[in-house]
Amino acid sequence: FKLARQMALQDSDEGFHIQISKPYYISTTEVTQGQWKKVMEYNPSHFKGLSHADSLPVENVTWKEARKFIKRLNRFEKHSSYRLPSEVEWEHAARAGSRKDIAWSEIEVSANLNKKTPVAVASKKPNAWGLYDMLGNVWEWVDDYYNEKLFADREPPQKGKHHVLKGASFVGDVNNAT
Helix, strand or coil, rough: HHHHHHHHHHHHCCCCCCCCCCCCCCCCCCEEEEHHHHHHCCCCCCCCCCCHHHHECCCCCHHHHHHHHHHCCCCCCCCCCCCCHHHHHHHHCCCCCCCCCCCHHHHHHHHHHCCCCCCCCCCCCCCCCCCCCEEEECCEEEECCCCCCCCCCCCCCCCCEEEEEHHHHHHHHCCCCC
């Protein structure tokens, strides 16, 4: 136990304080297959054949496809300006403003993990801000590039090979989701 604790502390990161200077909105649920089909006119999901597929989150979406979805959505809704959140914004929303990591007891009641399929959006308990499925169900894209490190940087890289995914999927765990 002592060695495990020492290794965990050695590999942990205290994190850093950051101020989000502009207000932002974030959807209360993941984008559903039904919403995706309405905007994009196709469905890339593996689980589209299920009877309740329109209420399942869309999955098998690349970062570029997510950006195309947002671009089309912005054309449909003239009074809104949708975008992917930054990694910091996503973390802030997932933790519901808390500076602490999310407790395992909360994860167990709010996350769809270690299952064979995703579940309908908003079918698990929301976080303290009423946001569903921030952990588990499907991975979620953010706008930032991946920094090739375990933890985020205060300033995200301006370019890179990959973009950041957050939240974990229905087949995974949330050890490093936040």
